Amino acid sequence: MLKRRLPLALLFTTSLIAVDALAAETTAFEEILVTSRKREESLQDVPDAVTVFTAQKIEDAGIKSVKNFADLTPNLNFNTTFRPGEVNITIRGITQAQGAEAPVAVVIDGVQVSHPTFINQELVDVERIEVLRGPQGSLYGRNAIGGAINIVTRQPTNELSGKVQASYGDGDDIRVLGALSGPVVEDKAFFRVSGSYRDFDGLLRNEFLGTLADPYREYIVNGNLLFTPNDRLKIDVRGHFLDSKSGSLSAEVITTAQLDEFKPLFLVRNTDLVDNREIYDFSLKVDYDFDAVTLTSITGYTKVDQNIFGDADFFPVPFLLQDLDLNVEAFTQELRLASNGEGPLRWLIGAFYQDRSVDNFLRVPFDDGTGQSTGVNFITSLDEGKSESWALFGSASYDITAALELTLGLRYEEDKRTSVDAAAAGSDAGETFKQLQPKVQLSYDWTENLQTYATYGRGFSSGGFNAFFAVGSPDRGYDKMVSDNFEIGMKGTFLEGQLIVNAAVFHIELDNQQLFFISVDPPSQNVTNIEKSHIDGAELEIVARPTDRLDINLGIGIADAVIDDFDGSGSFKNNKSPQNPEYTFNVSAQYRFPITDGMDLRAYASYLRRGGIYWDPENTLKTPSKNIVNLRLFLETDQWSIGGYVDNLTDARYPTQISANAYGPDAHVRISSPKRMYGVQGTFRF
Numbered sequence: 001m002l003k004r005r006l007p008l009a010l011l012f013t014t015s016l017i018a019v020d021a022l023a024a025e026t027t028a029f030e031e032i033l034v035t036s037r038k039r040e041e042s043l044q045d046v047p048d049a050v051t052v053f054t055a056q057k058i059e060d061a062g063i064k065s066v067k068n069f070a071d072l073t074p075n076l077n078f079n080t081t082f083r084p085g086e087v088n089i090t091i092r093g094i095t096q097a098q099g100a101e102a103p104v105a106v107v108i109d110g111v112q113v114s115h116p117t118f119i120n121q122e123l124v125d126v127e128r129i130e131v132l133r134g135p136q137g138s139l140y141g142r143n144a145i146g147g148a149i150n151i152v153t154r155q156p157t158n159e160l161s162g163k164v165q166a167s168y169g170d171g172d173d174i175r176v177l178g179a180l181s182g183p184v185v186e187d188k189a190f191f192r193v194s195g196s197y198r199d200f201d202g203l204l205r206n207e208f209l210g211t212l213a214d215p216y217r218e219y220i221v222n223g224n225l226l227f228t229p230n231d232r233l234k235i236d237v238r239g240h241f242l243d244s245k246s247g248s249l250s251a252e253v254i255t256t257a258q259l260d261e262f263k264p265l266f267l268v269r270n271t272d273l274v275d276n277r278e279i280y281d282f283s284l285k286v287d288y289d290f291d292a293v294t295l296t297s298i299t300g301y302t303k304v305d306q307n308i309f310g311d312a313d314f315f316p317v318p319f320l321l322q323d324l325d326l327n328v329e330a331f332t333q334e335l336r337l338a339s340n341g342e343g344p345l346r347w348l349i350g351a352f353y354q355d356r357s358v359d360n361f362l363r364v365p366f367d368d369g370t371g372q373s374t375g376v377n378f379i380t381s382l383d384e385g386k387s388e389s390w391a392l393f394g395s396a397s398y399d400i401t402a403a404l405e406l407t408l409g410l411r412y413e414e415d416k417r418t419s420v421d422a423a424a425a426g427s428d429a430g431e432t433f434k435q436l437q438p439k440v441q442l443s444y445d446w447t448e449n450l451q452t453y454a455t456y457g458r459g460f461s462s463g464g465f466n467a468f469f470a471v472g473s474p475d476r477g478y479d480k481m482v483s484d485n486f487e488i489g490m491k492g493t494f495l496e497g498q499l500i501v502n503a504a505v506f507h508i509e510l511d512n513q514q515l516f517f518i519s520v521d522p523p524s525q526n527v528t529n530i531e532k533s534h535i536d537g538a539e540l541e542i543v544a545r546p547t548d549r550l551d552i553n554l555g556i557g558i559a560d561a562v563i564d565d566f567d568g569s570g571s572f573k574n575n576k577s578p579q580n581p582e583y584t585f586n587v588s589a590q591y592r593f594p595i596t597d598g599m600d601l602r603a604y605a606s607y608l609r610r611g612g613i614y615w616d617p618e619n620t621l622k623t624p625s626k627n628i629v630n631l632r633l634f635l636e637t638d639q640w641s642i643g644g645y646v647d648n649l650t651d652a653r654y655p656t657q658i659s660a661n662a663y664g665p666d667a668h669v670r671i672s673s674p675k676r677m678y679g680v681q682g683t684f685r686f
Helices: 002-025 055-061 066-070
Strands: 049-054 076-080 087-091 105-108 126-133 147-153 161-169 173-185 189-200 216-227 233-247 251-254 274-289 293-311 321-339 345-367 373-399 404-421 429-447 450-461 481-494 499-520 523-547 550-565 583-596 599-610 626-636 640-647 655-659 668-672 677-685
Touching: 049 055, 055 066, 055 126, 055 599, 066 076, 066 087, 076 655, 173 677, 499 655
Parallel strands: 105 147
Antiparallel strands: 049 126, 076 087, 126 147, 161 173, 161 677, 173 189, 189 216, 216 233, 233 274, 251 668, 274 293, 293 321, 321 345, 345 373, 373 404, 404 429, 429 450, 450 481, 481 499, 499 523, 523 550, 550 583, 583 599, 599 626, 626 640, 640 677, 655 668
């Protein structure tokens, strides 16, 4: 018996020696600092499910948009919608209705994005992206019902530095990006400017006109001034401008049998759509250190002007056009007072105010046969929406023992909303949405490198109003969405910092989930509510560095979203909630091959799989699971890099949005995903 066990014992002992030897030769992951709880902390010390993309990871993975990092985050899904400037966001099974708020708060350099149309932009000169999953309402307020995305751009530097990057890809896709930073007054005042330009001819063809339907031209300019007149005061001034012109997204009318057919597309418009968008964004952040506490003021102003013009019936016969003007203007102000130091009690209190106007002017004129308006409108809707909101909030963490931490958070928020159609008398509507958002959390450090936590939190997203023309009555509102969230998680660091394993399981009770639908009889684009639903899910993230040259990332997300009662009648009970992937899976690996001293060949590959999606509450319309493979191969030094990339190697196609039965029974409107794209890219740093 001893002889039989000896080989196993030797194998086990040899394996342990090999692991120890590997650990000795491998560099641990560097500590990542985040500000997800509005104070700087180590990522592995934060008792929340957080995925972080550092500047290096953003560069390595070729992340250029919100969709790129969403693909690498468990239970997060970003898809383009019927309006090119917007995305549809699903997080942990909570979906976004077009025209309603996103189920996740998006914060850029401390300023919360005021409207979904600001989210879908190219990411330029970004230092870090933090994706928090789970309710974050106590700190981030309404719309953080499913989580928060904290985007931090690069800070100005005290030494002159810069970067230039250019790429050329399929579809004559030309991109140029640059950044320059340095001192204005050494150690006291600093600047940073950055910008990007993209000119893309497109890849999706209008089969009727024989033209490319998805061209894109965009330029972005960012400016940042940072003042540190003394050790206590920091003043951060930022400005951002975007100008884009694109072919509007490729809406097609299909049957259920054609749901997974993409070659050729069913894109047969007699007039292509054109989308023009301008974004203006300014912010001022002031921090003052009073030793025991820090006072922070964040002021933001954002504005977008957008126009979409083109076909409205999506068929070759000249019939209807659409002419949409979307104008959003918002002012935000936040004040926070936070404790300093490393004592057992850490606290933060604050106040928030936002004043926002949204003008959504839609005209649907008859086509004169040449793609121009006859001057007679089938639909005229001049909706003027207002939102004035305020909140008081606070959060405190207390070390009950050296290992046990209790966190309590609370936010009270009011959002007063009104809507009136300037073209229709008696269309005034208004309501104030109020919500208390508590959070209770216990975390326990079993060792220096192993933490578990349990959390309860409530989140909400404001209700709103559908266009008057679609309903024809002042009683046209949809209700606020409220969630109760329960979560248990763990965060662990093993093998001398070379292996990180984070996991969570959660249960969400959801009231009044918001759902978007389109109808042509009568013509309407509406948001409605699913009265009761629940979501059970789990997440696993593994980050490993087996050797100094090999990094592996894995993420799995499961979100089982189920309707309990659609409208109070028990309708669709136990059906799956629409627009939610059943699961997400991503794995990526990167290896650096040494070429010479100081030069590497870097190979990166990622595999993404998104589970099937139901698009209607009846569960009659479902798209299958899809696989996406991305590859990158670059020759690099500390100063420059050059190489090539392929996105969606197998040319997998899937719908990014479907409105079920929008044109009648078995006549659905679909938006198609991008095709395979490839190109070359070079970067120079100084």
